[in-house]
Amino acid sequence: MAAEGSSGGNRRYDPDRKARIIEATLEVIAVQGVSGTTHRRVAEAADVPLGSMTYHFASLDDLIEQAFLKLTQEIAHHFDAAFQKAQTAEEAREAVVDVMCGWFAMTERKMTLILELYAYVARKPDIRHVMTGWMAKSREALERHFSPDVATSLDAIIEGATIHNFMYPEGIPREAARRIVAKLSS
Amino acid sequence: MAAEGSSGGNRRYDPDRKARIIEATLEVIAVQGVSGTTHRRVAEAADVPLGSMTYHFASLDDLIEQAFLKLTQEIAHHFDAAFQKAQTAEEAREAVVDVMCGWFAMTERKMTLILELYAYVARKPDIRHVMTGWMAKSREALERHFSPDVATSLDAIIEGATIHNFMYPEGIPREAARRIVAKLSS
DNA sequence: TTGCGCTATGTACGTTTGTACGCATAAGAC
DNA sequence: GTCTTATGCGTACAAACGTACATAGCGCAA
Structure with a gap:
């Protein structure tokens, strides 16, 4: 092989x-x-x-750090692509709903990796740049469609909803997500 | 000593x-x-x-599981107390804002522990009950003041905002959090 | 006091770990 | 063809790991 x-x-x-x-x-x-x-x-x-x-x-930590860096870059790229595709405000809002509950790219495997990354970063301040880089890309993608304030809130709700959907059965239904996004982006 | x-x-x-x-x-x-x-x-x-x-x-995993269980119970208790104190809807909303950005009990240490817990649970489905128990308590506290739908969205935004505030400098200012909560609880 | 039984601990064991390092081996100059 | 050089790898080693277990120490019944 x-x-x-x-x-x-x-x-x-x-x-x-x-x-x-x-x-x-x-x-x-x-x-x-x-x-x-x-x-x-x-x-x-x-x-x-x-x-x-x-x-x-150089070391095991070096390996893990590079792996996590690749993970975030990949995810950020998909995220960006999802929002680049949206043309209207309506489509952008729908993209947020997509990402919130059951994104195509947000498999159980990836979610697990992200949570491992979070825990890893929490204890290693010197690789926080991996997070800030990712964050900057996400924010940039959102701010092409929403005001900075709204982008911040959408970013947070995406974070929370994704985790809750992963952790708990049922989680947030798509209809509810749509209503939430409508409220936040008003 | x-x-x-x-x-x-x-x-x-x-x-x-x-x-x-x-x-x-x-x-x-x-x-x-x-x-x-x-x-x-x-x-x-x-x-x-x-x-x-x-x-x-019985084993190292047993120890870790019991430690995490204690952590969630403690946090859930504080969370519940914060909302039990609120009497009016206005106070309840302010409590949400409190929790979102810079909760008294949400020290850097505790946040780190929570992220470790998330990563741990993701790979161990048999201790997911620790999470669902915590979640049920939080939801219960929120639903004393908000409708189920709103409680769900507030729960998610708390999750996301807390993590973002921990990960990134500045994070979400208190004023912005207040506006977000106002939108979501309308 | 004496003896018993249970709680608690010191220690030892077999594995697995991260990492260093000497040597095999392919690529390129001539 | 031969020689040189640098890349890549098999192996060895000390440290640290989870766990088992024989036994030491204490409370309590008599």
Whole structure:
């Protein structure tokens, strides 16, 4: 498996290795949590030797940080795309409702990863830039359609609704979300 | 220190031991995260021998679960008290604003613990009852003052605003929070 | 006082961890 | 073809881990 490299080689010189390790790291974090993420488990998931871990990444924390950075960039990109598509104010409001309850990209796996990220960031102030970068992108996307004040409130309600929908059964029905967004964006 | 037991003993037979271990567990989780929480570290923080850990708790997960349960009960209790105090609708709305930005009980430490809890619960469906119990209490407190629909939306905005206020500098100013609550509870 | 039984603890054990490092090996110059 | 160089990896190691368990210490009945 995975023997179809670009240069015909069976191993050795695989420029996608680092990216694949990062991908595998997210997979391991999603299943085992940060607390269960080890060099060996990630290496197995990415199908690379253990030595590759310390070769490509300075430390385990470095690896986790890079993985989280990729996660936020991906999500921010999807988020931005969802709002770039909206043309009218009505469509923008509907996009907020989409994101609030059952976004296409907000799978259970991703939500788990986000919560792991939050907990991780809370204890490591030096990687808070990952969050602020993400936040800035989200805010920017929202402010293309709403005033700064409204954008702030929508950002918060998206955060809260997403978490509640994930944590509790039923959560917030789509109709209720629509009413909330209407109130907030008035 | 801590030698003022009820029966004059210096050690041995200390009925508060278990509670103190749970307290210490929260302390360790807040600083080191769940991933850095070990029997040994908790034992040191609680100033009890390592053997006490496996004696009082079936496993490390059992300990963490009990610690988180205590955390949610405490927070839910404070939350409930804050709303029990409110008499008029106006006071209830102001209580929501209080909780949204800079609650007395929502210290950085507690917020960190909550985020650790979220991440923990996401990977352990069998302790979701801790969350649903907390949620039920919060909802109950809110529904004493607001309709079910409004209570749901306020619950979500509290969640989101609290997290955003914790993650990002400035966050949501008090005045903005007041406007948001006014819109949502109309 | 003496003996019993339960509570509590010190210690030891087998695993797993992060990381360092010497060596194998492919790529490129000639 | 041969030699050189730098990239990538197998392996080893000390530290730390969760947990089991034999036994030490105390309250209490007699």
